[in-house]
Amino acid sequence: MQSLPVFLRLQGRAVILTGEGEAADAKRRLLERAGARIVGEEEEAALAIVADGDEATTARLQARGILVNATDRPDLCDFTLPAIVDRDPVLIAIGTGGASAGLAKALRQRLEALLPARLGALATALHDGRSAIRKRWPDAAARRRGIDAGLAAGGPIDPLSDKAADAVPDWLAAKADVDADRLETIKLPSADPDDLTLRAARLLGEADRIYHAPDVPAAILDRARADAARITASAPPGQAGEGLSLWLEMER
Template identity: 90%
Template sequence: MHSLPVFLRLQGRAVILTGEGEAADAKRRLLERAGARIVGEGEEAALAIVADGDEATVQRLQARGIWVNATDRPDLCDFTLPAIVDRDPVLIAIGTGGASAGLAKALRQRLEALLPARLGALATALRDARAAIRKRWPDAAARRRGIDAGLAAGGPIDPLSGLAADAVPDWLARSGDADADRLETIRLLSADPDDLTLRAARLLGEADRVYHAPGVPAAILDRARADAARIAASAPPARLESGLSLWLEMAP
């Protein structure tokens, strides 16, 4: 991973913008949407966008300890600006590390067509139901499994359904207990994560812990949840633990 994706809260905060023309206008619109206070080069700020990519300007700003984005100059950038899918409060950022703005744009357009307009309403409904969700599943692990089941493809609050936001109360009223503790085995046919089956990718995204044989590559393990335990082992665990555990091994 060449960069750490972050979402910056810029409401009311100063951001330096330099340069003129279409690129500067586009960056100005983006900053205004984020609520930033746009200032000139001589003022105090933590971030700056050099819309004309001028290297001398970049160097002056960086010498002041300011993080800089230089348009069309990824080699000069401290941070890059992604293509954005906006379903407020849901934001999806697509970055290529400056390799190809065209690719990021194409991916954004595909996602725009895929994601329903009311996806943000679903996020808001889940936020408003947070207390009810905690009451329904007091245990954190059970709560996560219950939410995962609701949001799964074809589930009662499937995020790709335009009706999901309105279904949250009914989901909470009817939802049964989360799946029982279990161990699933995944035999990998390839070391390439792109060859994972849909089932394997889904299980990796849901698992509480991943037991794996020594030959399983890191690229596969990286597809598991960030907070899932990774446990190298020579064989599957003998004792079933709480939640979902996986055993990963390479197929002979």
């Protein structure tokens, strides 16, 4: 990973925009949507967009300690601007590090067609229901597992369903518990994470801890939750612990 994706709150904050023409107009619209206060090169700001990619302007701004995006000049950029899928308050950003804006655009269009228009309403409903969610699952680990189960494919609040936002109250009222503590085994057909089955990828994203043979590659382990424990072992554990645990080994 060559860049750290972040979401910046720009409401009312100064952002320098230089250049003219279609590219500058597009960047101006984007900044205005984010609520930024657009200023000229001579003013103080923490960020700047050089819409014409001018190298001299970029260098002057960077010399002042300002982080700069130079349009179509990824070699000069301190940060790049992603393609955005906007389901406010849900934002999905697709970046290629400046390698191909066309690829980012194509991925955005695919995701636009996939994600329901009311995905943002689901996020708002979950935000509004935080107190009820905590009451339903007082324990943090149980709460995470309950939310994961609700949001799973085909679950009561599956985010790809356009009815998910309306289903939140019924989901919270339901008394069905998530699966008990369990250990699942995944046999990996190769070291390539693209060969993971949908089930394996889903389990990696949900598991609390990952037990794995020493030869399981880091590229596979990177598909697990960032906060999941990773434990190297020669064999599956006798007692896996609370929640969902996985045993990963290469197929022989």
